[in-house]
Amino acid sequence: MTQLVLGQALNGAIIGAMYGIIALGITLTFGITGIVNFALGEFMMIGAYATYALADRGGLPYPVAVVPACLIAAAAGYLSNKAFFRFTRNNLVNGLLVSIGLISIFESASMLLWTATPVEMHFVLPGALRLGDIGLPKMKLVVFAVIVAVIVATYFALARTWLGRASFAYAQNPEAAMLMGVHTPRLETAVMLYSTGLAGLGGALYASLYSLEPAMGGVYVLKGMEAAILGGIGSLMGSLWGGVILGVIEGVGSIFLPTAFRDAYGLAVLVAILLFRPSGLFGDE
Amino acid sequence: MITVRSLVIALTILVLGPLSANAQDVVKIGQIEAQTGANAIYGWMSSQGTALAVDEINKGGGFKVGNKTYKIQLIALDTRGEPKEATVQLKRLVEVDGAKYIFGPFLSNVFLAVRPYAGEFNGKLLMWGGATRIHDYVGTPGHEFLMRTWNWDAGKNGFGELMVDNLVKTTGAKKIAMLFQNDQGGKVLEDIYVPMFKAKGIEYRLDYFEPGTKDFSAVLAKIAAWKPDFLFPSYADSYLYDIVRQATESGQLTKFFLVRGSLGPGLKNKDGIGEYMVYVPKYFEEAEKKDPKVAKFIKSYKDFYKRDFPYDQAPLCSASCYDHVYMLVEAMKKAGTVDDPAAVRKALMSMTYDGMWRIRFDEKGEAVFNFDVVRLKKGGALEVTHINPN
Amino acid sequence: MALEVRGLSKHFAGLVAVAEVSFRVAPGEILGIIGPNGSGKTTLLSMMAGLLAPTVGSVLWKGREIQRLRPDLIAGLGIVKTFQNPQVFAELTVSDNVLVASHLALKRALGARRGLEVLGAAQAVEHRLAARVGEVLALCNIGAAAQQLAGNLSYGEEKMLGIAMALMCDPELLLLDEPASGLGRDEVRNLETVLDNVHTAGTTLCIVDHKIGFLRGLADRVIALNYGQMIAEGAPEQVLNDPAVVEAYLGAGHARA
């Protein structure tokens, strides 16, 4: 039993990291530019299909295919920012509506390209690592490592670099930041590129674990949103922790309780935490 | 370009009242399927099969009934899987376009929402649906407009009993773990198979998962701890691939039993699986070589859609709808009318169509046709059994 | 005895904003509270209005402890505060702003019978309130701007509107946070006359200001704060000449030199 629970705790943490990378994107875009990009799941979908196309159809080795896939997602993000999102700054709900529109556009576009029938990439790194009764697929461990590395790197980069300081200055007070000489539109673009690129990476990693379908983005953006809120909007490490907590609770929860309620376990904990820390675990009051 | 065509037509008929659709020499077939959205797989494929058949027939100059040659006009609408959309669309098809033959729906929630309206046109309408829940209504009084185009696990013509017998006889399975998505399909499978397992004294457990789940490791681990002989997973490909992969990857569960679903996941993980027993309406990879009709179908599919042929679960929808269009045409010829669905239905009930499948309808109006049972062994060794209930 | 403050203190993460302040406000008087910036005047006022919970000490209103009550309840008891940097409902017209402030008046007038008002009954009361709005605007002489959007007002007008809204709650004790700051000379003179009228109409005033000049003519009594402590109390002139006060202010003066 302990083995079962331990195994699912680990596994949940890995799945949670996937939520975390989306959460990071949400936190960055909202925390820094005040834009709600609820369509991040679609950029994840783009990254996933791009990886599939390049690695499976194009015959590139998977690690090589990931990079252009992220770039493609980021490019899509850049365009949608230029075309739509930048007009929804600090207008949470209009951002939400634009996202709804984008979701419908991207989903249908990928249906035109890839059809509704799911596709599955060749197995990049098959087999599992066995520790006693616990079996963890090797690829999952790789995915986990990559995501944690990326999020931690982002954390330090934003804490140390000019861009980082600029972004937080911007988040605090855009006008002042403008005076300080932070070129805000450029910053906005940078954040948008990065967050959608991250989503693309999330998708690329996703593609190595699960089968793909055009509607895949929906679930993850919700989980990402929950994770971001749980960790506290604006907190980078918070997004990782939020995701991991969510994943672990879902995993362990469905060991002891019916699987049909899996999503409810995460939500219940989310609510409970928000009541005691209204701005998330790591969010500042 | 937003054409307000439908609205305009509607406005015109307001004055005249619904047109009696003696549309010159065109037979209108309406279709309500989810072509986009989360549950689009079935609807999308079936609408492809229909479109393909209609295109072939029209290119071939249409078909003759009596001394008149008819072409088919297919009006395929996308319900997005939303009952609300579908209700409006069906009304449009019947009232504005005057279609008397409706293909679809494949989704039970959509069917249940459009049923009352369609019922108002009982005898003046023929609805070819695949939805599981049509089974509860087809052949009952007031539902003579229904034809169930899909085969059924339960009942004397069904394949469920046969599959389970087969399983028990050949493998001596005693413990079966079911893992279904929590939706109509899953619930219906429970209603059918739980009693069967009980009757056969098979020990079973049943877990449901939220539609949209991609990672099953938790529930699979839970199931593995129960040590079943076979895992009986949910059928939609979007889950099947992940379930089979994750179950075999961790080496916990390697024997699978599927009554709906496709061979693809098994083949993909052929080195991981112990055994993979699946019901398939047709094992296309094999049939393509043996049956010219199938070969022709696959070829024209590729030409028409400029796309590889998806050999997986999907073809069964497209192929069967493809056959159904031809079958409908045959029935019209036999009945000698295109305007009287009741007569056409009578003709259908008394005929057997010999297409890619041998299809006939039982007394209730449910399709009965031949299917294959495929057993896949570790390493990819295949054993196909052809079964023909006709 | 209208209001009594007993040993009121407020600590923010180690920093002491207000320390052991005690004083009383007699009915009908005008009490001034002075002190250099950061001496804790605003904090003190916020605690009196229930916007901040004191760390220790109590505020009594007619002998009843109110320091733990919600601000809206305190307002209901007749203690209303205005904000230093004016707060208005920018998207509403000036008169609508004041009408919103009629909430308490309506509550007092109708009580539970407000339910009927939804059904269009009790129109009379509504009309009376509308009339009252006119009076208040006139009193604060911003009647001219009645139909403007509050967002388009000048800083001075916004402050006046803030006072008008406070008056609409017809308070017994009106707490004014630096009403004169940022106003032009005529605006200040105008403010003085308005406050004078309000006072003669029977409202007790408690006015915070950092420069004594404005209060000299107005206040009956003045309290001086520095670093959160009360350093002097008495008639304006007396407090003004109090060495401690002079030091507090001139300290800043030396720094400038």
Next chain:
Amino acid sequence: MTGQALLWGGLYALPIFVRSDFLLTIFIFTFIYGILAVTFDLIFGFTGQLSMFHPAVFGVSAYMTHLLAVHYKLPFWAATVPSAAAAIVLAIIVGSICFKFRLKTFYFAVVTLAFAEMIRLGVMNWNSVTNGTLGLVVAGKPTIYWPGSGIVPVKGPIAWYYLTLVCLSLTVLVCARCLRSWMGRCFGAIRLNEDLARTLGINVFRYKLLSFAIGNALASFAGGLYGYYTGYIDPGYLGINQSMEVLAMVLLGGQGTLVGPIVGSLVLTGLPHAIDLRAEVRSILYGAILIFTILVMPRGIVGTLNAWRSRRGA
């Protein structure tokens, strides 16, 4: 104002010219979703609370109305009352939790969404009562008193058209009355400046809760009507996408207005049936229209019209 009179007059007169079941059905759905949109706007557009709880109330009341009618042999209208009561109870529980803990914007939205999801999962798995994912078939019809013919069931598009239109009108009427009263003033004050509202003696918690309760109570009728009109209820009623659809209606039509949500509802219900293209292209176009409308008219159709009119007036 005249515009409004025209709109309502037009709606009530429409069936005189339009007999098409197809077109009337679009309007019937418009009205039912209109009720949802208007009540959502009361909470969101007027009180400033981005609630994602509407689907829960919509679904629960649909189930309750039907189940009560069946098990206790109640007529439709009698069954809607306890459903509304249940909606109020739910609203008060969820609302007081959220408002007590001062949850705002994003956080409020996510927590209400969380509650809605949990309720959905509950309904979905409570098989003995809700029949789970298989859903319930609703055979009954609402009845009305018709002079001459007495109590008659509501059948046929025209009857349903007027039934739903009247329900929508009543909803709008109730909302308008509340908003024109002191309640409306409090809601506005809370939306615009909570702290100021507090110092003016407004009990922010109470009025947020009031708005939330009224909105959800009225929304519950939409659930009952929808279930009876489509004749089928399933857990999909409680899906998140319902929230999104209603939100889209309100934003598109114009938040903070009572007519806007109805316009939005009409546009989003009618639009998909006005585009005759192949499925994928159609929903691409649909998305594009959503985006561009909101970018061109950030305050929604009606909001922009009003602004334009007042600018011309001034």
